[in-house]
Amino acid sequence: MPWAPIVIAEDHCKGCELCVTACPKHVLALDRSRINVLGYHPVELTDAAACTSCAFCARVCPDAVFTVWAAPREELQR
Amino acid sequence: MTLHTPGPESPAPGASAARLIYARPEVLRDRSTHYCPGCGHGVVHRLLAEVLTELDLPAHTIAVAPVGCAVFAYDYLDIDFVEAPHGRAPAVATGIRRVRPEAFVLTYQGDGDLAAIGTAEIVHAAARGERITAIFVNNGIYGMTGGQMAPTTLLGQKTTSSPFGRDAALMGYPIRITEMLAQLPGVTYAARGTIADVGSIGKLKAMIKRACQVQMEGGGFAIVEALSNCPVGWGMTPQQSIEHLKGPVVEAYPLGVIVDRGAVAQPTHDLGCPSPAHPEA
Ligand SMILES: Cc1ncc(C[n+]2csc(CCOP(=O)(O)OP(=O)(O)O)c2C)c(N)n1
Ligand code: SF4
Ligand code: SF4
Ligand code: SF4
Ligand SMILES: [Mg+2]
Numbered sequence: 001m002p003w004a005p006i007v008i009a010e011d012h013c014k015g016c017e018l019c020v021t022a023c024p025k026h027v028l029a030l031d032r033s034r035i036n037v038l039g040y041h042p043v044e045l046t047d048a049a050a051c052t053s054c055a056f057c058a059r060v061c062p063d064a065v066f067t068v069w070a071a072p073r074e075e076l077q078r
Numbered sequence: 079m080t081l082h083t084p085g086p087e088s089p090a091p092g093a094s095a096a097r098l099i100y101a102r103p104e105v106l107r108d109r110s111t112h113y114c115p116g117c118g119h120g121v122v123h124r125l126l127a128e129v130l131t132e133l134d135l136p137a138h139t140i141a142v143a144p145v146g147c148a149v150f151a152y153d154y155l156d157i158d159f160v161e162a163p164h165g166r167a168p169a170v171a172t173g174i175r176r177v178r179p180e181a182f183v184l185t186y187q188g189d190g191d192l193a194a195i196g197t198a199e200i201v202h203a204a205a206r207g208e209r210i211t212a213i214f215v216n217n218g219i220y221g222m223t224g225g226q227m228a229p230t231t232l233l234g235q236k237t238t239s240s241p242f243g244r245d246a247a248l249m250g251y252p253i254r255i256t257e258m259l260a261q262l263p264g265v266t267y268a269a270r271g272t273i274a275d276v277g278s279i280g281k282l283k284a285m286i287k288r289a290c291q292v293q294m295e296g297g298g299f300a301i302v303e304a305l306s307n308c309p310v311g312w313g314m315t316p317q318q319s320i321e322h323l324k325g326p327v328v329e330a331y332p333l334g335v336i337v338d339r340g341a342v343a344q345p346t347h348d349l350g351c352p353s354p355a356h357p358e359a
Pocket of ligand 3: 006022023024025026050052053056057058
Protein backbone atom coordinates (compact mmCIF):
# COMPACT_ATOMS: atom_id res chain seq x y z
CA MET A 1 0.00 0.00 0.00
CA PRO A 2 1.47 3.43 -0.84
CA TRP A 3 2.35 5.70 2.07
CA ALA A 4 0.36 8.97 2.37
CA PRO A 5 1.62 11.99 4.30
CA ILE A 6 -1.85 13.37 4.97
CA VAL A 7 -4.97 11.96 6.59
CA ILE A 8 -8.25 13.45 5.39
CA ALA A 9 -11.20 13.44 7.79
CA GLU A 10 -13.38 13.41 4.73
CA ASP A 11 -16.73 13.44 6.50
CA HIS A 12 -15.91 16.96 7.77
CA CYS A 13 -15.01 18.20 4.27
CA LYS A 14 -17.40 20.69 2.64
CA GLY A 15 -15.77 20.71 -0.78
CA CYS A 16 -14.93 24.44 -0.63
CA GLU A 17 -11.68 23.81 -2.54
CA LEU A 18 -9.68 26.39 -0.57
CA CYS A 19 -7.07 23.70 0.11
CA VAL A 20 -7.00 22.82 -3.58
CA THR A 21 -5.89 26.37 -4.48
CA ALA A 22 -3.54 26.63 -1.49
CA CYS A 23 -1.61 23.42 -2.27
CA PRO A 24 1.69 24.46 -3.91
CA LYS A 25 2.09 20.99 -5.44
CA HIS A 26 -1.42 20.85 -6.94
CA VAL A 27 -2.04 17.40 -5.53
CA LEU A 28 -5.48 17.97 -4.01
CA ALA A 29 -8.77 17.68 -5.89
CA LEU A 30 -12.40 16.98 -5.14
CA ASP A 31 -13.39 13.37 -5.72
CA ARG A 32 -16.48 13.92 -7.86
CA SER A 33 -17.27 10.21 -7.88
CA ARG A 34 -18.20 10.27 -4.18
CA ILE A 35 -20.44 12.17 -1.76
CA ASN A 36 -19.73 12.34 1.99
CA VAL A 37 -22.19 12.36 4.92
CA LEU A 38 -22.60 16.14 4.63
CA GLY A 39 -23.53 15.82 0.96
CA TYR A 40 -20.32 17.24 -0.53
CA HIS A 41 -17.67 15.81 -2.82
CA PRO A 42 -14.75 15.26 -0.43
CA VAL A 43 -11.22 16.28 -1.22
CA GLU A 44 -8.60 13.63 -2.06
CA LEU A 45 -4.85 13.48 -2.43
CA THR A 46 -4.08 12.75 -6.07
CA ASP A 47 -0.33 12.15 -5.80
CA ALA A 48 1.02 11.12 -2.41
CA ALA A 49 4.60 11.02 -3.64
CA ALA A 50 4.50 14.67 -4.74
CA CYS A 51 3.13 15.96 -1.41
CA THR A 52 5.83 17.75 0.61
CA SER A 53 3.98 17.76 3.97
CA CYS A 54 4.02 21.57 3.90
CA ALA A 55 0.63 21.62 5.70
CA PHE A 56 -0.65 24.63 3.73
CA CYS A 57 -3.85 22.64 3.21
CA ALA A 58 -4.26 22.12 6.95
CA ARG A 59 -3.73 25.81 7.71
CA VAL A 60 -6.29 27.15 5.23
CA CYS A 61 -9.00 24.52 5.74
CA PRO A 62 -11.96 26.02 7.62
CA ASP A 63 -13.07 22.56 8.71
CA ALA A 64 -9.83 21.20 10.17
CA VAL A 65 -9.95 18.20 7.87
CA PHE A 66 -6.22 17.47 7.60
CA THR A 67 -3.64 15.72 9.72
CA VAL A 68 -0.18 16.04 8.18
CA TRP A 69 2.82 13.79 8.67
CA ALA A 70 6.39 14.02 7.46
CA ALA A 71 7.43 10.81 5.77
CA PRO A 72 9.69 8.36 7.57
CA ARG A 73 13.16 8.47 6.07
CA GLU A 74 12.69 5.11 4.34
CA GLU A 75 9.80 6.52 2.33
CA LEU A 76 11.79 9.59 1.25
CA GLN A 77 14.63 7.42 0.01
CA ARG A 78 12.43 5.27 -2.13
CA MET B 79 -6.85 4.74 -4.32
CA THR B 80 -6.32 3.09 -0.93
CA LEU B 81 -3.60 4.73 1.06
CA HIS B 82 -1.91 3.42 4.13
CA THR B 83 -2.69 5.72 7.08
CA PRO B 84 0.52 6.87 8.70
CA GLY B 85 1.08 7.13 12.41
CA PRO B 86 3.88 7.27 14.94
CA GLU B 87 2.93 3.86 16.32
CA SER B 88 5.23 0.86 15.95
CA PRO B 89 7.41 1.55 12.93
CA ALA B 90 9.11 -1.55 11.54
CA PRO B 91 12.24 -2.52 13.48
CA GLY B 92 15.08 -0.24 12.41
CA ALA B 93 12.72 2.13 10.63
CA SER B 94 12.12 5.77 11.63
CA ALA B 95 8.62 6.92 12.59
CA ALA B 96 6.54 9.41 10.66
CA ARG B 97 6.76 12.86 12.28
CA LEU B 98 3.52 14.70 13.03
CA ILE B 99 3.46 18.11 11.31
CA TYR B 100 -0.10 19.19 11.91
CA ALA B 101 -3.11 17.81 13.77
CA ARG B 102 -6.51 19.25 14.65
CA PRO B 103 -6.24 20.76 18.15
CA GLU B 104 -8.20 18.72 20.69
CA VAL B 105 -9.94 21.84 22.00
CA LEU B 106 -11.67 22.01 18.63
CA ARG B 107 -14.23 19.24 19.05
CA ASP B 108 -14.15 16.50 16.44
CA ARG B 109 -17.49 17.32 14.81
CA SER B 110 -18.77 19.07 11.71
CA THR B 111 -19.77 22.71 12.03
CA HIS B 112 -22.91 24.33 10.62
CA TYR B 113 -20.82 26.95 8.80
CA CYS B 114 -21.17 27.24 5.01
CA PRO B 115 -18.37 25.78 2.84
CA GLY B 116 -15.29 28.01 2.96
CA CYS B 117 -16.52 30.19 5.86
CA GLY B 118 -13.71 31.90 7.77
CA HIS B 119 -15.34 31.34 11.16
CA GLY B 120 -13.95 27.79 11.00
CA VAL B 121 -10.39 29.08 10.54
CA VAL B 122 -10.71 31.54 13.43
CA HIS B 123 -12.13 28.79 15.69
CA ARG B 124 -9.17 26.58 14.84
CA LEU B 125 -6.59 29.33 15.47
CA LEU B 126 -8.21 30.13 18.80
CA ALA B 127 -8.11 26.44 19.76
CA GLU B 128 -4.42 26.28 18.81
CA VAL B 129 -3.50 29.42 20.75
CA LEU B 130 -5.43 28.47 23.90
CA THR B 131 -3.77 25.06 23.83
CA GLU B 132 -0.28 26.51 23.34
CA LEU B 133 -0.81 28.91 26.26
CA ASP B 134 -2.28 26.14 28.47
CA LEU B 135 -5.46 28.19 28.85
CA PRO B 136 -8.44 25.91 28.02
CA ALA B 137 -9.09 24.92 31.64
CA HIS B 138 -8.87 28.56 32.81
CA THR B 139 -11.02 30.10 30.07
CA ILE B 140 -14.55 31.48 30.22
CA ALA B 141 -15.60 32.58 26.74
CA VAL B 142 -18.64 34.62 25.73
CA ALA B 143 -20.40 33.61 22.50
CA PRO B 144 -22.20 36.14 20.27
CA VAL B 145 -25.42 36.23 18.35
CA GLY B 146 -24.52 35.70 14.71
CA CYS B 147 -23.31 32.69 12.78
CA ALA B 148 -20.84 31.93 15.58
CA VAL B 149 -23.68 31.51 18.07
CA PHE B 150 -22.86 27.81 18.34
CA ALA B 151 -19.15 28.39 19.07
CA TYR B 152 -19.80 26.67 22.41
CA ASP B 153 -20.60 23.46 20.54
CA TYR B 154 -17.30 23.52 18.69
CA LEU B 155 -14.75 24.75 21.22
CA ASP B 156 -14.29 22.58 24.28
CA ILE B 157 -14.04 25.45 26.81
CA ASP B 158 -16.53 27.02 29.20
CA PHE B 159 -18.94 29.40 27.48
CA VAL B 160 -21.67 31.87 28.31
CA GLU B 161 -24.05 32.97 25.56
CA ALA B 162 -24.67 36.73 25.53
CA PRO B 163 -27.61 38.64 24.05
CA HIS B 164 -26.76 40.25 20.69
CA GLY B 165 -23.81 42.65 21.05
CA ARG B 166 -23.59 42.30 24.82
CA ALA B 167 -20.61 39.94 25.02
CA PRO B 168 -18.27 42.66 26.41
CA ALA B 169 -20.79 43.49 29.16
CA VAL B 170 -21.20 39.82 30.07
CA ALA B 171 -17.42 39.41 29.98
CA THR B 172 -17.06 42.41 32.29
CA GLY B 173 -19.36 40.71 34.80
CA ILE B 174 -17.36 37.49 34.56
CA ARG B 175 -14.12 39.40 35.02
CA ARG B 176 -15.41 41.09 38.16
CA VAL B 177 -16.57 37.89 39.86
CA ARG B 178 -13.85 35.56 38.55
CA PRO B 179 -10.66 37.63 38.65
CA GLU B 180 -8.53 34.52 38.13
CA ALA B 181 -10.26 33.42 34.90
CA PHE B 182 -9.09 33.97 31.36
CA VAL B 183 -11.98 35.88 29.74
CA LEU B 184 -12.64 35.94 26.03
CA THR B 185 -15.35 37.29 23.73
CA TYR B 186 -15.98 36.07 20.18
CA GLN B 187 -18.08 38.48 18.11
CA GLY B 188 -19.11 39.22 14.54
CA ASP B 189 -19.22 42.70 13.00
CA GLY B 190 -23.00 43.02 13.29
CA ASP B 191 -22.66 42.00 16.92
CA LEU B 192 -19.65 44.15 17.82
CA ALA B 193 -19.86 47.14 15.47
CA ALA B 194 -23.64 47.62 15.19
CA ILE B 195 -25.96 46.59 18.02
CA GLY B 196 -23.07 46.16 20.49
CA THR B 197 -21.13 49.36 19.77
CA ALA B 198 -21.75 50.87 23.21
CA GLU B 199 -20.69 47.70 25.01
CA ILE B 200 -17.40 47.27 23.16
CA VAL B 201 -16.48 50.97 23.37
CA HIS B 202 -17.06 51.19 27.10
CA ALA B 203 -15.43 47.85 27.90
CA ALA B 204 -12.38 49.14 26.01
CA ALA B 205 -12.59 52.56 27.67
CA ARG B 206 -12.63 50.90 31.10
CA GLY B 207 -9.59 48.88 30.10
CA GLU B 208 -11.39 45.67 31.01
CA ARG B 209 -8.91 42.84 31.17
CA ILE B 210 -10.61 40.80 28.47
CA THR B 211 -9.59 39.59 25.01
CA ALA B 212 -12.03 40.22 22.14
CA ILE B 213 -11.92 38.16 18.95
CA PHE B 214 -13.76 40.18 16.31
CA VAL B 215 -14.66 38.39 13.08
CA ASN B 216 -15.41 41.05 10.48
CA ASN B 217 -17.02 39.68 7.33
CA GLY B 218 -18.71 42.97 6.46
CA ILE B 219 -22.23 41.59 6.60
CA TYR B 220 -24.94 40.11 8.79
CA GLY B 221 -24.27 36.52 7.74
CA MET B 222 -26.69 34.72 10.02
CA THR B 223 -29.83 36.62 9.12
CA GLY B 224 -29.41 36.43 5.35
CA GLY B 225 -26.72 38.86 4.28
CA GLN B 226 -27.96 42.33 5.26
CA MET B 227 -25.73 45.42 5.24
CA ALA B 228 -23.61 45.94 8.34
CA PRO B 229 -21.82 49.15 9.45
CA THR B 230 -18.67 47.45 8.11
CA THR B 231 -20.09 46.74 4.62
CA LEU B 232 -17.89 48.23 1.88
CA LEU B 233 -19.07 51.18 -0.20
CA GLY B 234 -20.76 49.84 -3.33
CA GLN B 235 -21.24 46.38 -1.84
CA LYS B 236 -24.55 44.75 -2.68
CA THR B 237 -26.37 43.06 0.17
CA THR B 238 -29.97 41.99 0.64
CA SER B 239 -30.69 45.35 2.30
CA SER B 240 -28.52 47.43 -0.10
CA PRO B 241 -29.45 45.75 -3.39
CA PHE B 242 -27.99 48.57 -5.49
CA GLY B 243 -24.79 48.74 -3.48
CA ARG B 244 -23.94 50.72 -0.33
CA ASP B 245 -24.26 54.41 -1.12
CA ALA B 246 -22.40 56.73 1.29
CA ALA B 247 -24.92 59.55 0.78
CA LEU B 248 -27.73 57.31 1.97
CA MET B 249 -26.06 54.77 4.21
CA GLY B 250 -22.87 56.38 5.50
CA TYR B 251 -19.35 55.00 5.48
CA PRO B 252 -17.80 51.75 6.73
CA ILE B 253 -16.54 51.86 10.33
CA ARG B 254 -12.93 50.99 11.21
CA ILE B 255 -13.89 50.24 14.76
CA THR B 256 -10.60 48.63 15.77
CA GLU B 257 -8.74 51.87 14.98
CA MET B 258 -11.37 53.81 16.94
CA LEU B 259 -10.92 51.54 19.97
CA ALA B 260 -7.12 51.68 19.68
CA GLN B 261 -7.18 55.38 20.62
CA LEU B 262 -8.45 54.56 24.09
CA PRO B 263 -5.68 54.32 26.71
CA GLY B 264 -7.39 51.30 28.31
CA VAL B 265 -6.70 49.31 25.14
CA THR B 266 -3.40 47.47 25.56
CA TYR B 267 -3.45 45.71 22.21
CA ALA B 268 -5.38 46.14 18.96
CA ALA B 269 -4.57 44.44 15.67
CA ARG B 270 -6.16 43.41 12.40
CA GLY B 271 -5.35 40.26 10.44
CA THR B 272 -7.13 38.10 7.91
CA ILE B 273 -7.83 34.50 7.00
CA ALA B 274 -7.14 35.22 3.29
CA ASP B 275 -4.07 32.99 2.78
CA VAL B 276 -1.58 30.77 4.58
CA GLY B 277 0.82 33.61 5.41
CA SER B 278 -1.93 35.87 6.73
CA ILE B 279 -3.39 33.03 8.77
CA GLY B 280 0.00 32.61 10.48
CA LYS B 281 0.15 36.33 11.26
CA LEU B 282 -3.44 36.31 12.52
CA LYS B 283 -2.59 33.47 14.87
CA ALA B 284 0.38 35.47 16.25
CA MET B 285 -1.98 38.42 16.86
CA ILE B 286 -4.50 36.22 18.69
CA LYS B 287 -1.67 34.81 20.78
CA ARG B 288 -0.39 38.27 21.70
CA ALA B 289 -3.93 39.40 22.58
CA CYS B 290 -4.21 36.45 24.96
CA GLN B 291 -0.75 36.97 26.46
CA VAL B 292 -1.59 40.61 27.18
CA GLN B 293 -4.41 39.44 29.46
CA MET B 294 -2.23 36.78 31.10
CA GLU B 295 0.37 39.47 31.82
CA GLY B 296 -2.18 41.70 33.55
CA GLY B 297 -2.71 44.16 30.69
CA GLY B 298 -5.97 45.89 29.79
CA PHE B 299 -8.36 45.36 26.90
CA ALA B 300 -7.07 43.48 23.86
CA ILE B 301 -8.80 43.06 20.50
CA VAL B 302 -7.96 41.20 17.31
CA GLU B 303 -10.05 41.85 14.24
CA ALA B 304 -10.02 38.97 11.75
CA LEU B 305 -11.10 40.08 8.28
CA SER B 306 -13.16 37.15 7.12
CA ASN B 307 -15.43 36.07 4.28
CA CYS B 308 -19.07 35.18 3.91
CA PRO B 309 -19.26 33.43 0.54
CA VAL B 310 -23.00 32.93 0.80
CA GLY B 311 -23.82 36.47 1.94
CA TRP B 312 -21.43 37.96 -0.61
CA GLY B 313 -22.91 35.85 -3.41
CA MET B 314 -19.54 34.33 -4.29
CA THR B 315 -17.83 30.96 -4.43
CA PRO B 316 -15.43 30.38 -1.53
CA GLN B 317 -12.46 31.06 -3.82
CA GLN B 318 -13.99 34.27 -5.21
CA SER B 319 -14.66 35.45 -1.66
CA ILE B 320 -10.98 34.92 -0.80
CA GLU B 321 -9.91 37.02 -3.82
CA HIS B 322 -12.38 39.73 -2.77
CA LEU B 323 -10.97 39.62 0.76
CA LYS B 324 -7.39 40.06 -0.49
CA GLY B 325 -8.42 42.95 -2.77
CA PRO B 326 -11.05 45.54 -1.80
CA VAL B 327 -11.60 44.34 1.77
CA VAL B 328 -7.94 44.54 2.83
CA GLU B 329 -7.70 47.88 0.99
CA ALA B 330 -10.54 49.29 3.10
CA TYR B 331 -9.30 47.70 6.32
CA PRO B 332 -5.48 47.86 6.53
CA LEU B 333 -3.73 44.90 8.15
CA GLY B 334 -1.31 45.07 11.04
CA VAL B 335 -0.86 45.87 14.71
CA ILE B 336 -2.65 49.16 15.39
CA VAL B 337 -1.47 49.59 18.96
CA ASP B 338 0.59 47.57 21.44
CA ARG B 339 1.02 49.46 24.69
CA GLY B 340 2.82 46.50 26.24
CA ALA B 341 1.53 44.86 29.41
CA VAL B 342 3.79 44.39 32.42
CA ALA B 343 5.18 40.87 32.23
CA GLN B 344 4.03 38.50 34.98
CA PRO B 345 5.20 35.00 34.10
CA THR B 346 2.33 33.23 35.84
CA HIS B 347 -1.14 31.88 35.30
CA ASP B 348 -2.29 33.52 38.51
CA LEU B 349 -4.64 36.15 37.14
CA GLY B 350 -5.79 37.03 40.64
CA CYS B 351 -5.64 40.80 40.28
CA PRO B 352 -9.14 42.18 41.00
CA SER B 353 -8.84 45.49 39.16
CA PRO B 354 -7.77 45.86 35.54
CA ALA B 355 -4.23 47.13 35.17
CA HIS B 356 -4.28 50.35 33.21
CA PRO B 357 -1.26 51.16 31.08
CA GLU B 358 -0.06 54.73 30.89
CA ALA B 359 -2.06 56.79 28.39
C1 LIG C 1 -31.61 41.82 19.82
C2 LIG C 1 -31.49 41.17 18.48
N1 LIG C 1 -31.57 41.91 17.35
C3 LIG C 1 -31.45 41.35 16.15
C4 LIG C 1 -31.22 40.01 16.03
C5 LIG C 1 -31.12 39.38 14.64
N2 LIG C 1 -29.74 39.06 14.32
C6 LIG C 1 -29.24 37.81 14.51
S1 LIG C 1 -27.67 37.65 13.99
C7 LIG C 1 -27.64 39.26 13.47
C8 LIG C 1 -26.42 39.84 12.79
C9 LIG C 1 -25.20 39.01 12.93
O1 LIG C 1 -24.17 39.54 12.16
P1 LIG C 1 -22.68 39.40 12.59
O2 LIG C 1 -22.48 39.76 14.01
O3 LIG C 1 -21.85 40.17 11.61
O4 LIG C 1 -22.38 37.84 12.52
P2 LIG C 1 -22.12 36.89 11.25
O5 LIG C 1 -23.34 36.05 11.16
O6 LIG C 1 -21.89 37.75 10.05
O7 LIG C 1 -20.91 36.12 11.64
C10 LIG C 1 -28.83 39.89 13.70
C11 LIG C 1 -29.13 41.29 13.35
C12 LIG C 1 -31.12 39.25 17.23
N3 LIG C 1 -30.89 37.93 17.19
N4 LIG C 1 -31.26 39.85 18.42
S1 SF4 D 1 -10.40 23.28 2.56
FE1 SF4 D 1 -11.17 21.66 3.93
S2 SF4 D 1 -13.39 21.68 3.67
FE2 SF4 D 1 -12.52 22.83 1.95
S3 SF4 D 1 -12.30 21.29 0.30
FE3 SF4 D 1 -10.36 21.36 1.39
S4 SF4 D 1 -10.54 19.75 2.96
FE4 SF4 D 1 -12.60 20.15 2.21
S1 SF4 E 1 0.80 19.05 2.72
FE1 SF4 E 1 1.28 20.66 1.19
S2 SF4 E 1 1.81 19.51 -0.69
FE2 SF4 E 1 0.76 18.05 0.67
S3 SF4 E 1 -1.39 18.16 0.05
FE3 SF4 E 1 -1.15 19.63 1.73
S4 SF4 E 1 -0.71 21.60 0.72
FE4 SF4 E 1 -0.39 19.97 -0.82
S1 SF4 F 1 -23.72 32.85 6.31
FE1 SF4 F 1 -21.66 33.66 5.98
S2 SF4 F 1 -20.76 33.92 8.03
FE2 SF4 F 1 -22.56 32.58 8.23
S3 SF4 F 1 -21.74 30.48 8.10
FE3 SF4 F 1 -22.38 31.07 6.04
S4 SF4 F 1 -20.53 31.93 5.12
FE4 SF4 F 1 -20.18 31.89 7.32
MG1 LIG G 1 -20.78 39.52 10.03
